Amino acid sequence: MRSPNAAPQPDELDDISTGYALDAVFDPSLVTDDVDEYCWTPLQLAARTGDLLEVNRIISSAPNYGEAQATVNAPPTGYYGQTALQAACMRGHTDVVRALLNAGADIHAAGGNNSYRNAFEVACSVGNREIFDMLLAAGADVSPATITRYGGRTPLQAAAEGGHRELASRLIELGANVNAPASTSSGLTALQAAVWRQHHDIVRILLEHGANVNAPPARYKGLTALQAAALVGDMNMVDLLLDQDADINAPGSQLNGGTALHAAAAGGHVEIVEKLLKRGHNPNATAGWAKQTPVQSAFVVGRSDIVDVLIQAGATGPVAGGKILFTTVKRQTRNTINKPDETSLTS
Numbered sequence: 001m002r003s004p005n006a007a008p009q010p011d012e013l014d015d016i017s018t019g020y021a022l023d024a025v026f027d028p029s030l031v032t033d034d035v036d037e038y039c040w041t042p043l044q045l046a047a048r049t050g051d052l053l054e055v056n057r058i059i060s061s062a063p064n065y066g067e068a069q070a071t072v073n074a075p076p077t078g079y080y081g082q083t084a085l086q087a088a089c090m091r092g093h094t095d096v097v098r099a100l101l102n103a104g105a106d107i108h109a110a111g112g113n114n115s116y117r118n119a120f121e122v123a124c125s126v127g128n129r130e131i132f133d134m135l136l137a138a139g140a141d142v143s144p145a146t147i148t149r150y151g152g153r154t155p156l157q158a159a160a161e162g163g164h165r166e167l168a169s170r171l172i173e174l175g176a177n178v179n180a181p182a183s184t185s186s187g188l189t190a191l192q193a194a195v196w197r198q199h200h201d202i203v204r205i206l207l208e209h210g211a212n213v214n215a216p217p218a219r220y221k222g223l224t225a226l227q228a229a230a231l232v233g234d235m236n237m238v239d240l241l242l243d244q245d246a247d248i249n250a251p252g253s254q255l256n257g258g259t260a261l262h263a264a265a266a267g268g269h270v271e272i273v274e275k276l277l278k279r280g281h282n283p284n285a286t287a288g289w290a291k292q293t294p295v296q297s298a299f300v301v302g303r304s305d306i307v308d309v310l311i312q313a314g315a316t317g318p319v320a321g322g323k324i325l326f327t328t329v330k331r332q333t334r335n336t337i338n339k340p341d342e343t344s345l346t347s
Helices: 042-049 052-060 065-072 084-090 094-102 119-126 129-137 155-162 165-173 190-196 200-208 225-232 235-243 260-267 270-278 294-300 304-312 327-333
Strands: none
Touching: 042 052, 042 084, 042 094, 052 065, 052 094, 084 094, 084 119, 094 129, 119 129, 119 155, 129 165, 155 165, 155 190, 155 200, 165 200, 190 200, 190 225, 200 235, 225 235, 225 260, 235 270, 260 270, 260 294, 270 304, 294 304
């Protein structure tokens, strides 16, 4: 077996004679010794690459309609797998989507464990209007039951996160639940998603249709709308949400979460830190099971200026001893932070 760190070979995605191929050409990090974890059926692979001739050949080679449907609806494998229809939707292969629908593709089937998005949710995240309309005509649900799996999104949440204003408006017109709750882990409501991605036009549309500015964050790795705005450093969005009575001291997620002040401190946005303090944010708010303070969040990302601002505002307690709370900040700062000496922050 080849090492998981070995470079993918050019012919890996061309050789589908065994029925499966490693998903390596699009993301080399997925190469693994466990060949069953990240692999695709020939049809899923052809759909992913947009090979309509191969898609039609595979479907037509089935001995009967039942076998063809089984092939078309083969489940995804591993954490990041997709059905053939989801793969075609993700990459905008309209003709392939049409062929799969004609062959009986299940539009409601879920994706792999770490995406769990059905074809319509995938189409909404990508923003392809033609595929969106085809799936609607095939019976897609614009307002499904609560999505509970890791990173799940309703169609509206997916469209809001992707910045697709036309699709978001259409979904609202069709009755999509503007306030559908976020999935438990890494989930976002439609408003939280639009704020997080800084899609101001969609934020305003959602607010006009009753989006809850104080919807709680996902239990794990979530953000309130205000926490999201503070984390990305969007002062205009912070002001808008505060004007809409966003809860300035709302608690964060149990895992990798914090208040808006923690978020602004972790993101290194001193002006937003100052704004939140002036609006009454508690400088000694704590986050998570470790009861981390905003001062600790600023210190761990090397922002002595923010530490000083917080101390001047009345923050007390230890400076060191915290961790990077927010997953995105953790990715951005990995191997780049040189924490200052603690004594230099309080002198």
